[in-house]
Amino acid sequence: MTPKNHYLNHTSGFASWAFTLDHKRIGVMYLVATLSSFLLGGLAALAVRTELFSRGPTIMDADTYNKMFTLHGAVMVFLFIIPSIPAALGNFVLPLMLGAKDVAFPRLNLMSFWLWIIGAVFCIGAVVAGGVDTGWTFYTPYSTTTNTNVIATTLGVFILGFSSIFTGLNFIVTIHKLRPSGMTWFKMPLFLWALYGTALIQVLATPVLGITLLLLIAERALGVGIFDPALGGDPVLFQHFFWFYSHPAVYIMILPAMGIISEVISIHSRKHIFGYRFIALSSIAIAAFGFLVWGHHMFVSGQSGMANVIFSALTFSVAIPSAIKVFNWLATLYKGDIHLTTAMIYALMFMITFGIGGLTGLHLGALAVDIHLHDTYFVVAHFHYVMFGGTVIALLSGLHHWWPKMFGVMIDERLGRIAAFLIFVGFNTTFFTQFMLGSHGMPRRYYDYLPQFAIYHRISTLGSYVMACGFFLIAYYLLRSLFRGEAAPMNPFGGNSLEWHTSSPPPYDNFTVTPIAEDPYDYDNLVGDEVSGYKSRTYEGAKA
Amino acid sequence: MMSHEHSPHLQHHFDTPEQQFDAGKLGIWLFLATEILLFGGLFCAYAIYRANHPEIFLYAHQFLDKVLGGTNTVILLCSSLTMAWAVRASQLGQRKLLITLLSLTLLGGCGFMGIKYVEYKAKWEHGLLPGTHFAPHEESTGGPGHGPGETPEHGKRPSNVQLFFGIYFLMTGLHGLHVLAGMGAIGWILVRSVKGHFGPEYFTPVDFVGLYWHLVDLIWIFLFPLLYLIS
Numbered sequence: 001m002t003p004k005n006h007y008l009n010h011t012s013g014f015a016s017w018a019f020t021l022d023h024k025r026i027g028v029m030y031l032v033a034t035l036s037s038f039l040l041g042g043l044a045a046l047a048v049r050t051e052l053f054s055r056g057p058t059i060m061d062a063d064t065y066n067k068m069f070t071l072h073g074a075v076m077v078f079l080f081i082i083p084s085i086p087a088a089l090g091n092f093v094l095p096l097m098l099g100a101k102d103v104a105f106p107r108l109n110l111m112s113f114w115l116w117i118i119g120a121v122f123c124i125g126a127v128v129a130g131g132v133d134t135g136w137t138f139y140t141p142y143s144t145t146t147n148t149n150v151i152a153t154t155l156g157v158f159i160l161g162f163s164s165i166f167t168g169l170n171f172i173v174t175i176h177k178l179r180p181s182g183m184t185w186f187k188m189p190l191f192l193w194a195l196y197g198t199a200l201i202q203v204l205a206t207p208v209l210g211i212t213l214l215l216l217i218a219e220r221a222l223g224v225g226i227f228d229p230a231l232g233g234d235p236v237l238f239q240h241f242f243w244f245y246s247h248p249a250v251y252i253m254i255l256p257a258m259g260i261i262s263e264v265i266s267i268h269s270r271k272h273i274f275g276y277r278f279i280a281l282s283s284i285a286i287a288a289f290g291f292l293v294w295g296h297h298m299f300v301s302g303q304s305g306m307a308n309v310i311f312s313a314l315t316f317s318v319a320i321p322s323a324i325k326v327f328n329w330l331a332t333l334y335k336g337d338i339h340l341t342t343a344m345i346y347a348l349m350f351m352i353t354f355g356i357g358g359l360t361g362l363h364l365g366a367l368a369v370d371i372h373l374h375d376t377y378f379v380v381a382h383f384h385y386v387m388f389g390g391t392v393i394a395l396l397s398g399l400h401h402w403w404p405k406m407f408g409v410m411i412d413e414r415l416g417r418i419a420a421f422l423i424f425v426g427f428n429t430t431f432f433t434q435f436m437l438g439s440h441g442m443p444r445r446y447y448d449y450l451p452q453f454a455i456y457h458r459i460s461t462l463g464s465y466v467m468a469c470g471f472f473l474i475a476y477y478l479l480r481s482l483f484r485g486e487a488a489p490m491n492p493f494g495g496n497s498l499e500w501h502t503s504s505p506p507p508y509d510n511f512t513v514t515p516i517a518e519d520p521y522d523y524d525n526l527v528g529d530e531v532s533g534y535k536s537r538t539y540e541g542a543k544a
Numbered sequence: 545m546m547s548h549e550h551s552p553h554l555q556h557h558f559d560t561p562e563q564q565f566d567a568g569k570l571g572i573w574l575f576l577a578t579e580i581l582l583f584g585g586l587f588c589a590y591a592i593y594r595a596n597h598p599e600i601f602l603y604a605h606q607f608l609d610k611v612l613g614g615t616n617t618v619i620l621l622c623s624s625l626t627m628a629w630a631v632r633a634s635q636l637g638q639r640k641l642l643i644t645l646l647s648l649t650l651l652g653g654c655g656f657m658g659i660k661y662v663e664y665k666a667k668w669e670h671g672l673l674p675g676t677h678f679a680p681h682e683e684s685t686g687g688p689g690h691g692p693g694e695t696p697e698h699g700k701r702p703s704n705v706q707l708f709f710g711i712y713f714l715m716t717g718l719h720g721l722h723v724l725a726g727m728g729a730i731g732w733i734l735v736r737s738v739k740g741h742f743g744p745e746y747f748t749p750v751d752f753v754g755l756y757w758h759l760v761d762l763i764w765i766f767l768f769p770l771l772y773l774i775s
Contacts, residue, residue, distance in 0.1 A: 082670060095557075100557060101556060101557035101633070102556075102557040103557075104557075104567045104571065105567075105571060106555075106557070108571075118610065125735060145592065165578055169571060169574045169575060170571075172570070173567050173570045173571045173574070174567075175566040176567075176570055177561075177563060177566055177570065178557070178558075178567070203574055203577065203578055204577070204578075204581060206578070206579075206580075207578040207579070207584070207585075208581055208585050210582050211581075211582050211584070211585030211586060211587060211718075213581070214584070214718075215589075215714070219675075221674065222674065222677070223674070223675040223677060224674045224675040224709055224710040224713075224714065225675030225706060225707065226589060226707070226710050226711070226714070227672065228675070229708065231675050231676065231704060231706055231710075232597065232600070232703070232706065232707035233592075233705025233707065233710075234592075237592065241585055241588075257603075319769065369627035433672040455640030509556075
């Protein structure tokens with residue numbers, strides 16, 4: 001079943017990977033790199049949770065604690081979650097879905113990866129050399145006065161930003177120019193719509209982060225004073241600049257996740273996606289609205305009342321395209337032939353956890369409520385329900401969905417379900433308690449807390465350990481599958497987008513037979529079952 | 545015209561040279577958009593601080609040299625002309641003309657940076673520097689009886705004048721870095737055109753570097769009046 005010569009064994013040696021122009025290898029390298037960052041960020045999170053297990057000093061002092069949550073936030077946001085789905089899974093899947101041989105600019109793609117490495121060296125180097133304690137948001141004036149390694153870290157993030165811009169630019173051009181002749185915009189798989197929306201944000205928002213970080217570096221290194229009131233500057237300007245990028249950036253994180261869910265829900269319920277155009281256009285709507293809501297991070301920063309009202313209203317409007325997606329997924333499931341594969345379990349989990357995350361966002365978007373909840377654990381819980389309950393769960397779903405395609409091996413479904421259960425229980429235990437903490441007034445980022453919060457913190461920490469067990473189990477069976485996994489058929493789950501029209505793993509040039517693009521969500525032409533995989537009748541017809 | 549199969553510049557994942565060229569063109573335009581957004585932050589900072597403190601800008605801009613700034617504007621405009629012409633020369637396969645025009649463009653870049661150096665040096669010597677480094681010299685700006693940086697013809701110095709010089713140095717500095725990058729790119733295609741790499745079938749790099757150079761020029765067209773010509 002597995003072809004003798006595929007992209008993994010096409011050439012060998014370190015240089016054949018490090019300087020490859022093959023989008024599949026770059027995708028795999030990004031996957032290794034981002035998952036390693038996830039491990040680092042995750043260990044930092046466990047350290048933070050362990051410190052908060054009991055009141056007073058538990059395992060570290062307050063300064064180390066500040067550096068630890070900064071490490072967790074910066075690594076998870078800039079090194080892991082922004083590149084994870086687009087640069088790892090997107091890089092691998094996007095050209096395959098288009099029936100193309102590669103992305104439009106393969107060298108730029110490789111450069112993007114190496115920029116990621118250089119950026120990561122700066123960020124992690126800054127940590128090794130003593131750490132940063134500003135939090136991942138680098139707010140002035142603290143970030144211009146603390147004596148930790150702010151310059152090295154922001155320089156690293158600046159470089160990572162360019163890595164992200166180049167990926168986005170590459171994807172936009174690839175989707176525009178490398179679509180096969182039969183595939184019009186509204187015949188593309190929805191994952192591509194999501195990646196397109198993501199890429200638009202990457203290209204249009206990230207440069208603003210770039211200039212913000214350059215200004216912060218200039219402020220620290222040269223004393224320019226643009227954010228310093230003593231020199232005529234304004235620290236709130238930093239917040240405007242930072243969130244002009246960083247709010248759209250959360251859509252860089254969630255949009256590709258939604259794209260994965262659109263694929264998985266349809267394929268694993270063996271039913272045509274419901275409301276294709278609505279899902280496709282809601283991705284673009286989210287990308288567009290995402291640019292207009294940054295002010296909701298500054299409701300208590302002295303922004304004008306009028307600006308607050310406008311930003312609040314715009315924030316509520318983001319709920320509309322998000323809800324359109326969720327309702328269409330539900331309608332897809334209705335009367336579908338639901339296969340509870342591990343990928344599907346994560347997709348269903350996504351709808352619950354992302355639902356909670358999205359709806360609590362409305363609490364925070366409401367002006368009066370936000371005054372109470374601002375900077376409390378409620379925000380932390382909301383953010384993690386969206387970013388973890390949304391993006392990471394979707395990443396796990398996509399990883400299980402495309403793993404057979406990437407490496408030509410099947411996953412142990414039994415262990416997969418156990419791990420999914422551990423993660424679901426662990427995650428909700430960790431973060432649902434934080435909604436309670438926040439609504440009772442526990443501020444985020446604090447090293448210590450009052451006795452009435454102790455029980456919640458303790459439960460939350462225990463939940464994080466359960467979640468960690470789930471992740472170690474996933475790491476175990478994924479690595480094991482590489483060596484002992486059953487060989488994967490070409491199309492194990494019965495998808496009809498073009499990546500399922502080639503062998504698993506794909507050959508170096510992606511396709512031995514030029515694929516024929518048809519409706520990606522029409523499964524009537526597929527024959528087969530889960531054991532031996534599905535085959536499309538389209539090609540038999542073409543031969544005859 | 546070479547046939548598609550034999551074009552040495554066609555990469556394996558494109559079907560036709562036209563598809564490859566169009567992809568590159570869209571790519572470079574998107575890149576230029578990111579450059580505009582990068583400068584956008586600074587233009588935004590300029591707009592906010594000028595709206596909030598017009599007196600700082602009105603006072604401090606007098607210390608910029610309009611003649612040097614104007615000369616630089618003319619130099620960059622001329623270099624944009626030679627660059628556009630160079631693209632045409634490469635499309636028509638006029639190798640000697642291409643080399644001459646690229647050299648002239650590069651010379652324009654050198655001239656611009658030379659004048660920029662003279663301007664920066666004068667600011668440095670007079671202590672007209674951003675933020676904490678702002679320390680205008682008495683003898684250069686008015687002598688006894690006036691505060692630092694005050695002269696009879698410039699009027700009374702408002703507080704926080706250093707803010708203007710911060711914005712001036714950030715904007716022109718970032719622009720200067722882009723001029724240097726553009727000069728590097730022009731130098732690279734100059735070497736390639738000497739080697740005879742470009743002709744009617746393949747002029748993509750000249751075209752794209754040209755677009756980049758026009759953007760650098762365009763940003764200066766905005767910077768010059770915003771910083772030098774305030775009234």
